[in-house]
Amino acid sequence: MTTIFGPINSRRFGSSLGIDLSPALKQCNFDCLYCELAPTPTVDAQTSTVTVERIINDLKEHLSDKIDVITLTANGEPTLYPHLKELIDEIDKIKNKTETLILTNSATLVDEKVFNTLLKLDQVKLSLDAISDDVFKKIDRPHANIKVDEVVKKVQEFSKVYKGKLFMEVLFVHGLNDTKEEIAKLNEALLDIDASRVDLGTIDRPPAYPVMGISYKELHEASLMFDSSIPIHIASRVHAEPNNSLYSEEDILNTLDKRPLTQEDINLLFDEVSKERLEKLLKEQKVVKKAVGNLEFLLPDANVKRKRKK
Template structure:
């Protein structure tokens, strides 16, 4: 039962997190993503190895007693947590004991069109949904979805969920070299995300050893891809590993032009701007030509 709870893990985006694994015994998922760090496994529609609500709640209680400075309880799984058949009952029980700790669920969104899943997810403080692909061809090739899972139903389900959800909705796009980094895939994602308007979009790439021989893109490529999304979208570049880029000199005009295309975080600024450019950035901030905007725990700087 101990392996139901893992962590705590420190996250820049979510704070100090204690993990709750709804499938600690084996991988149970409706996707078999090429980039998954877990070994390949046959996709499934529902869990065939199921923990009781009582087992999980007991483990959560113990975890909260041991770690009393937790910011967020993160519900996840060796696979997909929404396949857990008692998710609705479980989140009701967790909400009774969590106190001021926030709840977060990490889902691949494959079941988001199902009313019972939406009902359970409504009860979380934060929901993070993956959306690597906005086309069916990409979903089958990259996420290797279970038979019958349709990207248009996922997209419609997310829109319906967003309409009623009052918490923080984060969408994660994980970019894999040669698979979903093509202009037509990014265009399709951009068009859809403009309709969805999530609280934040995390744009990342592979940073753990994947099950299959697929490759990450570099920070420079992620930055270029981010410019293909509409500048109004709250997009956060979540991966800075393998950053070979050397900082550059930016004029005042170039700083403002860059921020008009894509709001940047402090980490981006430190990677992209040399020392003189960072001083210019501070001057622009002081003169209110740039303003900070906080979105779900991440501070962005954008042109006024």
Template sequence: MKKDLQLTFGPIHSRRFGISLGIDLSPTKKQCNFDCLYCELDPAKTVEIQDEIIEVDKYIKAVQVAIDKEDKIDVITITANGEPTLYPHLEELINKLNEIKGDTKLMILSNSGLIYKNSIFKALQRLDVVKLSLDCATKECFKKLDRIDNSIDYQKIIDGIIAFSKVYSGDLIMEVLFVDTLNNKDNEIDAIYEILKQINPDRVDIGTIDRP
């Protein structure tokens, strides 16, 4: 593995979150349990677990260097080339980041695919901001648009997000990306809306894209 592997990126200016320092939990390749049609990364087979894993302490050192170097960071954003909740040491990483971040907010960008797992459900509660994706409300849509791994039960995702929203005390943001002819039909939009009403997030970010 390369010694100069980039574990963090930025800081960059985010219109919604301010100055953001990113953490990449899959810096060597795409590792994801979804294979979304609109994904900008190169296509890759969906996975249930990561097979290339970086030690927590390496991330902490990289983040500490960035914190010491930069005058101001508004948010530390946990992300990945793929899905960050697949990282097996996520809870430990979050705990250690909370110890060094000071007043900086800690956020994750997740596809929601593992929100129903107890370890992920608990770990994400330690974050200041959680941004979850929900592009679909039906099994057919999940399979066609998000192309979820066969190990994932779409209903558990929906139920997990709703349950998480009831106990989470931070800022919960939902993201919906509408893709022409796939999830922008009235019945799918109505179903997503009904789920969002149950979640009652602090904010909903909506995007659109032509069919890939």
């Protein structure tokens, strides 16, 4: 069984070549309601591991200069892999200009060894679904002794010292973490996290448990509840229904000032007349485009100038 999968053309991260650090079975310290894998008891360490040598040999067979990122993931939580530091060091020797990325649920940042190891990566994506202890336990179903307040504190600390590209992700589950109260708590926590981008998503694939996601419209409404200084991006597009509303030029500028949007967002939210008005604002340079990672956002030029002064 190979440890390599892809490459996958990721909208958020480019051409991604995946490394599965637990190819034989699911090994995770969470048993999330929304997981695409089958329900499994949580663990705090891997019992089935693959060698660094095998992973590197597999990687050499598939790596090319067309790959944007080497993505460390797993059937479960990749930071449970016991040889992670050694693996990253070996990947760095052969990756050339390709960047390294890990997708983690953030919980093991409380471990100093893991914390320091993740500092070695070019890109890190951390998940944070809830701040309230009861909501966190309902959604993420963590292993015993994982405390969400300790995790949040370490995520905030990590964001202050990490030199690479840091991305956050919040996945909404209907009726659990999509309330105004929980979003307000997430907003407060994210205000103290220095992230390049915060992705808001919902359930895109059949979940492990009988739970539901929220609609694109609800995701957009949730995005507006976050402070405008937080770089929110609506990541989920599955089952998105076009809104096609009419926006005046003032509406467009106000909307983009509150929440910069991608062209995909524009296509879902604006009607044709509004899109023409947006094109006019772009030509007049009242609206500009800004790249964040592999995504391009539209925002008012006044917004960019204001942020430069800070």
